[in-house]
Amino acid sequence: MAKEDVISYSDLKALLANSQSLILIDVRTKEEVERGCIPKSINIPGHLEHQTCNIDTVEAALGLDPAEFQAKYGVTKPPMDAPELVFHCQIGKRGAMATEKARKLGYLNARNYAGAYQEWSEKEGRK
Numbered sequence: 001m002a003k004e005d006v007i008s009y010s011d012l013k014a015l016l017a018n019s020q021s022l023i024l025i026d027v028r029t030k031e032e033v034e035r036g037c038i039p040k041s042i043n044i045p046g047h048l049e050h051q052t053c054n055i056d057t058v059e060a061a062l063g064l065d066p067a068e069f070q071a072k073y074g075v076t077k078p079p080m081d082a083p084e085l086v087f088h089c090q091i092g093k094r095g096a097m098a099t100e101k102a103r104k105l106g107y108l109n110a111r112n113y114a115g116a117y118q119e120w121s122e123k124e125g126r127k
Helices: 009-018 030-034 056-062 066-073 093-104 116-123
Strands: 022-026 041-043 047-049 052-054 084-088 110-113
Touching: 009 022, 009 084, 009 116, 056 066, 056 093, 084 093, 084 116, 093 110
Parallel strands: 022 041, 022 084, 084 110
Antiparallel strands: 047 052
């Protein structure tokens, strides 16, 4: 993943504090999210199967028409030109995979928070 495709903890903190256009998508499982989440994130759960990541739900979600996306996730579907579309997971792998899928679908500004929830929870004093 190219450097411009990745966002840091400090960049994400700034976006959360100052951006009205940030769309933060959490691709962790529902069970992972129940243990804690980054504020303002939308959960489009991927899942783990035998230590293998499956994030096909991201591709399916982004392929929904806007009304279906709104009904399923309770938020407006990100437009293709969303300026601040950020994906994250628990440790970075699924977030990177989701970012790549989004980019292949035409979301060219999609980025991955590589530090993921693990880094977030450590820096925010959560476990």
